[in-house]
Amino acid sequence: MDLGHTDQDIPVKDETEREDIELELLLEGIHRLYGYDFRNYAIPSLRRRIWHFIRAESLSNISQLQEKVLHHRPVFERLVHNLSIPVTEMFRDPNLFLTFRKKIVPLLRTYPYIRIWHAGCSTGEEVYSMAILLHEEGLLDKARIYATDMNDRSLEQAKQGIFGIEKMKLYTKNYIEAGGTRSFSEYYTAKYNSVIFQPFLSKNMIFAEHNLATDRSFNEFNVIFCRNVMIYFNDTLRDHVHGLFYESLSRFGILVLGAKESIQFTEYSDSYEPLDRVEKIYRKIN
Ligand SMILES: C[S@@+](CC[C@H](N)C(=O)[O-])C[C@H]1O[C@@H](n2cnc3c(N)ncnc32)[C@H](O)[C@@H]1O
Structure with missing residues (x-):
């Protein structure tokens, strides 16, 4: 026709x-x-x-x-x-890490062990930042840090703990603003154009591929970091992921979101109380 x-x-x-x-x-x-x-x-x-x-x-x-x-x-x-979009940096938004030290670390001290999940960890800078913070607070030995992402290439990089030497100036500045108490260069060894972070930092890290859109909850956590990941999702997927986090957090578990994110206007807004509204730190209450 x-x-x-x-x-x-x-x-x-x-x-x-x-x-x-x-x-x-x-x-x-x-x-x-x-x-x-x-x-x-x-x-x-x-x-x-x-x-x-x-x-x-x-x-x-x-x-x-x-x-x-x-x-x-x-x-x-x-x-x-x-x-x-694996954009990230160490101690990104330093004030968040400073607030975490001041407000959340005292809570974590009271726990017999700590399980932390970095969902959407990218190439690992956020995870190494957390390990350094916990080490300085004497909590690293009783912590397990789960670091997941859907991007296998980023995860491979994260596992190695190798980062570009040119970034160390910014990361040192961030570390100091985040309340770092030592000389930042103690934590890495420089080799050619890269630095490799001290192996003791990664001994309690577990890296795994995990897709927030399709994979299920896999453990119970005291703290979940999911920063600058859900900004790429629509409301439906955001609510779905918040469901996953709600299910994965222990009683009074802590949820940390990115600077431009909020629990407000999600299906789970009533299930959390803000511990720091500006830094987007929330506690599960029911
Ligand atoms: C912009 S980075 C954020 C890294 C780090 N959290 C930060 O704030 O610096 C976003 C990460 O989310 C990951 N991502 C995006 N969609 C995902 C999904 N459905 N499941 C798991 N990870 C995802 C990307 O692979 C990327 O590594």
């Missing part, structure tokens, strides 16, 4: 209508084929990252990307790493 349209003139209200369909099909395909679920990521940043990737791969549109991703696993893997 000839409907009188050529290839060029499929009518769409505007280009974004076609793109919305393509994006939905891409995410659905990825979920069904690889089990990674990006369907509830916030659309504007997801769209930006995907277009960035399309250009980097010399493609022209989302449908072309879909074809590549569904037929070539390495392209899919590159896409996941591209969507992961």
Whole structure:
């Protein structure tokens, strides 16, 4: 049957209508084929990252990307790493770590052991910061630090505890502002352009791949850090992840979110009390 349209003139209200369909099909395909679920990521940043990737791969549109991703696993893997946004730093938002020292450490002292989960730990800078803080407070030996991320490459880096030497100036400044009590360089050895952190810091760290969108709770924790991860999620996924954290926190467990995040306006807002509103530190109350 000839409907009188050529290839060029499929009518769409505007280009974004076609793109919305393509994006939905891409995410659905990825979920069904690889089990990674990006369907509830916030659309504007997801769209930006995907277009960035399309250009980097010399493609022209989302449908072309879909074809590549569904037929070539390495392209899919590159896409996941591209969507992961592993930006981080040691003692990021130093005042949070200072507040944690002052307000949370005294609580942790009363526990026989401490289990901490860094969800979305990226390349590990946040986790090593926590290990240093706990060491200085005499709590590292009774702590287990679980560090998870969906990005296997970032996790590999995190396990090694090797970071770029050029970042040490900023990290030293952050460490001091975060209430650090020693010389920061005591904690690492420089080698060429990198530094390697002292092995005693990582002896109680456990690294594992874990996807907040699809994996379940795997332990009970006294503290959960999840900073600058849920900013990339929509409300549905954010509520889902808060459900996971609620389930994973012990009674009076502590939840720490990123500077731009809040428990307010989530389904779990009544289940926590703020211990520090500015630094986004909350305690589970019921
Ligand atoms: C911007 S980094 C935040 C790192 C660190 N928490 C910080 O605040 O510096 C975001 C991390 O979240 C991870 N991520 C994104 N979606 C995830 C998911 N569904 N499950 C687990 N990790 C995820 C990314 O791979 C990335 O390493």
